[in-house]
Amino acid sequence: MTTIFQAPQAVVMIRPHHFTSNPQTMQDNAFQQACSENNPNNRAYVEVSNAVHALELAGVKVHLFEDTSTKTPDSVFPNNWFSTHSDGQLTIYPMYAPNRRLEVRSDIIDFLRAQYQVTNINDYSHLTAEEIFLEGTGSMVIDHQTKVAYAVESKRTNTDLVNQVCQQLGLQAEIFNAYDKNQVSVYHTNVLMCVATDFAMICLDMVPEHQRTKLVACLTQSGHTLIELSYEQIQHFCGNAIELQGSTGRILALSTTAYRALLPEQITVIEESAKLVAIDIPTIEAAGGSVRCMIAGVHLNNR
Secondary structure (H helix, E strand, O other): OOOOOOOOOEEEEEEEOOOOOOOOOOOOOOOOOOOOOOOHHHHHHHHHHHHHHHHHHOOOEEEEEEEOOOOOOOOOOHHHOEEEOOOOEEEEOOOOOHHHHHHOOHHHHHHHHHHEOOOEEEEOHHHHHHOOOEOHHHHEEEEOOOOEEEEEOEOOEOHHHHHHHHHHHOOEEEEEOOEOOOOOEOOOHHHOEEEOOOEEEEOHHHOOHHHHHHHHHHHHHOOOEEEEOOHHHHHOOOOOOEEEEEOOEEEEEEEHHHHHHOOHHHHHHHHOOOEEEEEOOHHHHHOOOOHHHHOEEEOOOEO
16 A cells, blocks of 8 residues: 655756746736846756755755746746646646746656656646646645645636546545735635645635635644744745655755744744755745745655
C-alpha cells in the first residue's frame, strides 16, 4: 500500500531567461506590479538559482528546467499548469491567460513519465476553448493525506471543473469564496491558505462569515492546528508557502517577505512540525506570485 505524504521530497522548478510581469494577468491579480527593474529577467534568473540552492541544501530534490522563451513571462510558476498524485495520476489544467497556455511542456511530462510511475494523464487544457479555467494547485490547495481539495471560486477557478477533477482524483471538493478588501474575488486559493502535515495557515477574514465554520471544521477535524493569518500577512505572501520533505525532516518553504511578516507565536507552532526555509525573491513576487507558486510538488512514486 502506498504511503501518502503531504510534503513531497521532489519538486519541479523553472528558471526563466526572459522574465517579466505578465500583462495578461495584471487585471485580476491584486499582488502584481509592473516590473520596475532595469533587468528583471536576470534578477529572476538569479532568484530561482538561489531558491534551488536553498532547497537542495535542505535535502529536497529539485528537477530544474530552463525556459528560454520570450512568450511565457509566468513560466516560473509551473504549479498552475500541472499537478501529480501518489496514485500515478498527472493532471494538466486549462489556464486563464492565453500566454500561460504556452507553458505546458511535453519535455517535462516526458521526464516525469521516465523517472516516476505515471499511470494516467488527465488533460483538461482543451477546455480553454469553452472559457473554462482551473489553474492547478494555485486554484486548489490539496490536502493529500485526507484527500480534500480547498478551492476559492473565481474566474480562474471553475467550480464545476473543480468537482470533475476531484472526482477523477478521488478528492473531496471544499469550495468557498474569498475576497480582498475591495470585495474582489481572490484569484488563487494558495494566496490565502497553506495546508501542511500538522498545521494549516489561512486568512479567515477574507472568507464570508457564513462559510467559516464549515471551513474551520474541515481543517481541524483532519487534525491540523489552525494558524490564522491577517489580511496584511496575506499581502506579504504568508499564505503562499509549501511544506516539503528535506533530508532531516520537513521544511516550510516561504519567501523572506512572508517570513518577516510572521508573528513569533506563529513561527513557534510551525517549527514544532517543520523547519522554516526563507527564500529571497522580490523580483518574482512583484509579478504576483511567491514561493508556493514557483514549486510544483512531485507526489509520484519513483520508478
